[in-house]
Amino acid sequence: MAFLSSTATEETAVEVVADSMAGGIVRRADSGMDSGSSGLSSVEESKHDASQAVTLEPALEQDLSVLRHDCAHVMAEAVQSLYPSTKLAFGPATEDGFYYDFDAVEPFSPDCFAAIEEKMREIVARDSAFVREEWDRATAHEYFSAQGEHLKAEHVLSLPTDEAITIYRQGGEDDAGGWLDLCRGPHGARTGSVGTAFKLLSVSESLWKGGAKKLQRLRGTCWRDASELEQYLERLERARASDHRRLGQGLYHFQEEAAGSAFWHEGGFAIYRACESYIRARLAEEDYREVRTPQMIDRSLWEKSGHWQKFREQMYTIAEEDSTADGGKRVFALKPMNCPGHVQIFKQGLVSYRDLPLRLSEFGLVHRNEPSGALQGLMRARAFTQDDGHIFCREDQIIDETRRFCVLLQSIYRDFGFRDVSVKFSDRPRERAGDDALWDKAESALREASEAAGLRYSLNSGEGAFYGPKLEFVLRDCLGRDWQCGTWQVDFVLPRRLDASYIDERGEKCCPVLLHRAILGSLERFIGIVMEHYVGALPLWLAPVQVVIATVTNKSDSYAAECARCFRAAGLRVSVDCRAEKIGYKVREHSVRKVPVIAVVGEKEASSRMVSLRRFGIEKDDGGQAPDGLPNKLSGLLPLSEALEALRIEGALPTGAMDAVDSTTCAPNTNRGGVSL
Numbered sequence: 293m294a295f296l297s298s299t300a301t302e303e304t305a306v307e308v309v310a311d312s313m314a315g316g317i318v319r320r321a322d323s324g325m326d327s328g329s330s331g332l333s334s335v336e337e338s339k340h341d342a343s344q345a346v347t348l349e350p351a352l353e354q355d356l357s358v359l360r361h362d363c364a365h366v367m368a369e370a371v372q373s374l375y376p377s378t379k380l381a382f383g384p385a386t387e388d389g390f391y392y393d394f395d396a397v398e399p400f401s402p403d404c405f406a407a408i409e410e411k412m413r414e415i416v417a418r419d420s421a422f423v424r425e426e427w428d429r430a431t432a433h434e435y436f437s438a439q440g441e442h443l444k445a446e447h448v449l450s451l452p453t454d455e456a457i458t459i460y461r462q463g464g465e466d467d468a469g470g471w472l473d474l475c476r477g478p479h480g481a482r483t484g485s486v487g488t489a490f491k492l493l494s495v496s497e498s499l500w501k502g503g504a505k506k507l508q509r510l511r512g513t514c515w516r517d518a519s520e521l522e523q524y525l526e527r528l529e530r531a532r533a534s535d536h537r538r539l540g541q542g543l544y545h546f547q548e549e550a551a552g553s554a555f556w557h558e559g560g561f562a563i564y565r566a567c568e569s570y571i572r573a574r575l576a577e578e579d580y581r582e583v584r585t586p587q588m589i590d591r592s593l594w595e596k597s598g599h600w601q602k603f604r605e606q607m608y609t610i611a612e613e614d615s616t617a618d619g620g621k622r623v624f625a626l627k628p629m630n631c632p633g634h635v636q637i638f639k640q641g642l643v644s645y646r647d648l649p650l651r652l653s654e655f656g657l658v659h660r661n662e663p664s665g666a667l668q669g670l671m672r673a674r675a676f677t678q679d680d681g682h683i684f685c686r687e688d689q690i691i692d693e694t695r696r697f698c699v700l701l702q703s704i705y706r707d708f709g710f711r712d713v714s715v716k717f718s719d720r721p722r723e724r725a726g727d728d729a730l731w732d733k734a735e736s737a738l739r740e741a742s743e744a745a746g747l748r749y750s751l752n753s754g755e756g757a758f759y760g761p762k763l764e765f766v767l768r769d770c771l772g773r774d775w776q777c778g779t780w781q782v783d784f785v786l787p788r789r790l791d792a793s794y795i796d797e798r799g800e801k802c803c804p805v806l807l808h809r810a811i812l813g814s815l816e817r818f819i820g821i822v823m824e825h826y827v828g829a830l831p832l833w834l835a836p837v838q839v840v841i842a843t844v845t846n847k848s849d850s851y852a853a854e855c856a857r858c859f860r861a862a863g864l865r866v867s868v869d870c871r872a873e874k875i876g877y878k879v880r881e882h883s884v885r886k887v888p889v890i891a892v893v894g895e896k897e898a899s900s901r902m903v904s905l906r907r908f909g910i911e912k913d914d915g916g917q918a919p920d921g922l923p924n925k926l927s928g929l930l931p932l933s934e935a936l937e938a939l940r941i942e943g944a945l946p947t948g949a950m951d952a953v954d955s956t957t958c959a960p961n962t963n964r965g966g967v968s969l
């Protein structure tokens with residue numbers, strides 16, 4: 293978490309908010325010591341499920357959080373009564389339930405859940421009071437040591453000396469007996485109020501305080517009544533069905549030898565290339581110059597940029613085999629971000645004020661050493677590619693550049709099918725570079741520019757980068773989950789640090805403003821988001837296989853091959869299915885895989901040079917009519933040339949002009965501050 297929570301540079305901030313938006317932040321306010329400083333290990337999984345959280349009134353949310361924390365204690369007692377050698381770590385409430393981390397000899401499995409739940413129901417039925425006690429440090433340490441609760445004992449010693457040590461006891465009589473836990477609270481009145489609307493969901497590995505010690509995390513959910521629980525489980529099921537890790541089967545994979553780096557297979561890489569080509573084309577229109585900077589750069593440059601001091605732990609380094617003249621080894625770092633590289637390009641040659649703004653872009657592959665427990669498929673990887681860009685400009689150009697960027701970003705999100713985008717404005721953090729006058733200037737420029745771009749934003753007070761204010765763009769997907777993707781940051785510091793300059797109107801050297809920006813963020817993660825958003829049924833231009841040509845019998849094999857050549861020549865991604873299976877079987881199979889177009893060819897089609905098009909999501913009997921306002925997609929029996937031309941156009945990269953496509957699948961939420969796309 294250290295890397296993520298430190299402000300420093302824009303790319304890290306992207307990740308931080310991404311995680312918090314996706315629910316990565318475990319509620320700490322009321323889960324007290326239990327949540328302690330479990331740090332990274334808590335991010336790892338709450339992220340996924342918390343995204344299902346419902347928006348509640350703050351007071352109700354608070355009550356629910358206490359209820360869930362009560363439930364965590366009930367579960368911990370149940371576990372210890374069934375498996376007495378199990379030791380306690382932390383057990384906070386989360387966005388949608390609770391977990392407890394245990395140090396257990398035997399691995400838990402879902403097979404244990406029924407017994408634990410049964411025991412929990414007994415504890416709830418017993419309806420004992422949660423009794424709060426204050427202990428002194430020595431007593432607490434001694435007690436937990438004597439109980440063999442080594443993690444709790446260790447934690448007692450790490451608590452600030454001026455903090456009261458509180459214990460919550462349940463099930464004892466008059467300050468004695470029963471089950472107890474070191475906990476800051478608060479808790480409800482009695483175990484009975486936990487009720488029965490809870491369910492254990494998973495067991496996974498976690499790490500004690502983000503270190504090396506492995507624990508087992510039992511996770512559950514808890515609600516006020518059975519119907520809330522049922523609704524939650526339904527949402528969970530929908531989310532599971534759209535999990536990019538499930539949808540991504542065959543498109544890419546991960547394996548232990550390269551943990552956190554995707555192996556892109558043909559289909560997944562087709563999606564990747566479509567995104568890349570699309571962004572490349574859109575940026576070229578906006579006069580970005582695409583560049584590529586080295587993967588490995590000497591540590592001295594990272595020291596100069598400040599990354600070495602801030603992110604050393606998350607940077608992968610490589611020491612050169614040969615020693616340098618002074619006997620030391622030269623150390624290189626794999627770039628964790630692209631900014632310093634872009635500044636080096638800017639510094640080559642003399643730049644005049646007339647050359648500004650200079651917009652550099654790069655599909656920058658970066659590496660960051662994330663703990664293995666935090667990795668989550670494409671959503672959180674160690675190697676990923678940013679659609680990164682840096683604009684070098686004069687101060688008086690900030691407003692116009694901001695406005696242009698916002699317009700471009702909205703248009704790009706719309707092309708990907710995201711219409712509900714909210715914007716957060718992060719202003720000066722407590723720790724910052726530059727004086728107040730500089731910040732006043734940067735913030736007012738950004739505010740003015742946001743207004744000029746017609747953005748409505750919410751204020752994220754004090755969350756700016758240390759070098760300047762920023763805008764963050766958050767997408768809401770079909771399941772109502774938020775994903776922070778785009779970022780825009782004003783930076784007066786890095787160009788100065790790296791000695792970048794241009795010659796102004798008076799012939800004097802001047803320091804440019806650096807605008808850091810990304811639209812998709814990480815391509816890998818964005819592809820994960822898009823796949824989940826469309827539940828695998830990608831629009832034609834993004835689909836890994838756009839057209840499957842399926843033969844009715846082997847008599848049309850050669851015609852199918854000819855069609856495939858024509859479709860490929862039109863730039864479409866095509867595969868041919870001439871297996872000796874019934875056509876109905878083939879169509880069903882490719883429909884299950886959500887292939888957008890199936891072109892059926894039989895003898896009739898071959899003799900008349902026609903194809904029979906089946907479109908995913910459109911019933912044959914609709915006569916090609918798309919349901920509910922979707923654009924009319926070409927289907928049915930058509931001359932090959934006509935089908936080719938229509939699919940060539942539909943399958944091409946969008947040009948920013950699409951406005952009504954698939955809008956019905958995601959209605960914008962107008963209640964949030966944001967842009968209406």
Ligand SMILES: [Zn+2]
Nearest residue numbers: 326475476477
């Ligand atoms: Zn507690």
Ligand SMILES: [Zn+2]
Nearest residue numbers: 302630631808
């Ligand atoms: Zn940057």
